[in-house]
Amino acid sequence: MTAISNMPQISKKKTGNKNHYTFSQTPIMSTYLIYLGVGEFEFLSSKLGKVLVRIVTTKGNKSKGKLALDLTKKFLRYYETYFGIKYPLPKLDMIAVPDFAAGAMENWGAITFRETILLYDSKTSSTKTKQYIAEVISHELAHQWFGNLVTMKWWNDLWLNESFATYMATKIVDAFYPQWDLWDQFLESSMGAAMALDGLKTSHPIDVKVRKPSEIREIFDSISYDKGGCILRMLEYYVGSKNFKNGLHSYLTKYKYKNAAGQDLWNSIGKTSKKPVQSMMNSWIKQIGFPLVNVEKKNSKLVLTQKRFLLEEDKKHQKGLWQIPITVGTKNPPTKLMIKKTESFSLQKQIIPVVNSSKKSFFRIRYDEELLSSLKPLVENNTLNNIDRWNLQNDLFTICVSGNENISKYLDFTDAYHQEKNYLSSANVANNLNFLYLISFHETFVDDIKQYAYDYFRNLFDRLGWDAKKNEKHTDTLLRGTVILVLGKLEDQEILDEAERRFDAHVKNKKIIKPDLSEVVFSLAAWNGNEQTFEKLIKLYRKASTQEVKLRVLGAICYFKDEKLLFKTLKFILTNEVRSQNLALPIIRIAGNPYGKKIMWPWLKKNWRLLNQKFGHGNPIANRIVASISLFANDTMQKEIKNFFKKNPTPGTEMTLAQTLERIRIHSRFLKHLKTQFQ
Ligand SMILES: [Zn+2]
CATH class of the missing domain: 1.20.50 (Pheromone ER-1)
Known part of the structure; x- marks a missing residue:
């Protein structure tokens, strides 16, 4: 057995049948970052300057740590240069842990990961896994400065740690692997998740009051990670990357080995950029939600009006005024800060009327009819860049889900995307059509949607095929899996036979x-x-x-159609053969399987206590399972679900439950709206 802690071991003494380890003293640090691990370890070691870097695994696994070791050294050096501050400890251990509720934890100098996020085997690991390993390593390394060297004063600023790590993770991995198009993926997954959650009235401000541990756990969510990351991206665009970097450097230098608050960081970046960073940022982090900007063309002007975007409109929750960095046009347009509810922008003739090109700022847009139809041909002939093409239909689809537009308008608009070759739009249109298909799966009008989706996916498949082409784009590899899976679920016989x-x-x-x-x-x-x-x-x-x-x-x-087999799967996941850390995945999958809809709720109710025992008190897996209820439930079940959790309280999932119920209402209302349009 060996012991590992944050700092290097300085001695090991045998006393009786025990070993006594002593580690050197850490610098001043926060208690939540302390690490002590005991086990039968294997080490893969290297040095970066004077820093000892080790990948730590259980017996027989160290050869799978090569990729992680290589990435750790590359990223660590890059961070040192970017922040202008050396990694402060003499060693860094990256530890692969077999059972782990979270994905990874940034303990100073002794970072822990799930095995699947650190170990890579070129024979059996997928491209997605390789990318994910890089992203998570980068995320945890960012914390060694952001969070560890400078710690937030209180948990309300937790988001700053997580947003920064999320944002920097993408930035640094992108610097090494530009061919992965990580920023595009960031928009589709992180911004997509953030806007989906923050469009709920049961969302929360980024900066939120935290009073007890169960409340701390609830804010490890997409608002802290993804929305925060998007807001930092917006800030960097607003102040410029040099000012952003210099502001970070002076903040980290001033507060190292101390605590700091978000406001201290805005002060630093405000000073270096000489822009009103504090008031701009406060409008985004202190307020719940984000804006929908209506764009209307009036003569030679664009009139912009902001209001809170809500998927379920509600007069009580409409308040909100944001300071939005706005651009009009597509070719390096100047940025203006919109601070009023309504502002107009002059529109010169040769300028394309795209607002917020490249989606630098965090809001949705609703263009008037005339503008939207004038933009459609610019999608078709690729005049607009890939992010703008993605964004136009993405906003339109969400407005349909909120009930403020007919889905036929979206389907007509997506005609412009049938020849699309770029990942962003392809993936997003695919996700939206798949969502439409699944939500109307048991309805009589499903065939109309099925046919439309089928044509779209078949088109994508004709380009991608079954097998990877030599030197194909990384994102094509990622997209292929989704396309084949959905085509199979659309009952494409050729695909099913080949599978x-x-x-x-x-x-x-x-x-x-x-x-x-x-x-x-x-x-x-x-x-x-x-x-x-x-x-x-x-x-x-x-x-x-x-x-x-x-x-x-x-x-x-989890993809069987036969309920009996799905029950077999559910029985299997409760055996000792499935680690409790992996319980959420199969439950979410079956919840999302249209043939699993009927069985999930009775099964969850029956096994809730057992599940809770399995994953233990306060495990984030509980939140993921509660959230999955929105995949199969409809609004007639609301009361029952509420009552069930009243009788079976699960601390730390209260906010998730409220959000889940809201999602259920939104989906049910959307489905009703679809019915009136198709029947
Ligand atoms: Zn983190």
């Missing part, structure tokens, strides 16, 4: 499926499968040598 063929060859060891495709093929085998398929998949699960491969199979056995 079946590949699955059989894989099971018989004739041709092993490449890591990027295996989850999709397994999932479609289940979708189209029976009892025997279930047994074959369970065998693959048991045979899998890594957690990553096990998780892929675990996800796949």
